Amino acid sequence: WTLSHEHVDHIMEIQVLITMSKVYLALKDFPKALIFQRRAHELALTNGMDTNRQNVDVNSKFVRLTNLKLATLLRLMGDLENASKCIEVRHGTVEK
Numbered sequence: 001w002t003l004s005h006e007h008v009d010h011i012m013e014i015q016v017l018i019t020m021s022k023v024y025l026a027l028k029d030f031p032k033a034l035i036f037q038r039r040a041h042e043l044a045l046t047n048g049m050d051t052n053r054q055n056v057d058v059n060s061k062f063v064r065l066t067n068l069k070l071a072t073l074l075r076l077m078g079d080l081e082n083a084s085k086c087i088e089v090r091h092g093t094v095e096k
Contacts, residue, residue, distance in 0.1 A: 010047040014040045041066035
C-alpha cells in the first residue's frame with residue numbers, strides 16, 4: 001500500500017484495497033471487507049474524474065469492478081436493496 005502512495009499509482013492502490021477486501025471476505029469479516037471495498041470504489045470514482053481520455057477505459061473497468069464487488073458484499077450481509085442499487089445500469093454506466 002505504501003508503494004502505491006509513494007508512486008501515486010491509484011490503480012495499484014485500488015487493486016491493493018480490493019485484495020484486502022478479499023482477505024477479510026475469506027475470513028468472513030464482512031464489515032471490514034466492506035470498508036476496504038468502499039474505499040476502493042471511492043478511489044476508482046475519484047480517479048475517474050481526474051483521468052485523461054487515454055485512461056478512461058481502464059478506470060471505467062475499476063469502477064464497474066468495485067461496484068460489482070460492493071454488491072456481492074452487501075448481498076452477503078443481507079442488504080439486498082443496496083446490493084441491487086450497486087448494479088443498476090443507467091445511461092450505459094454502472095452507478096452506485
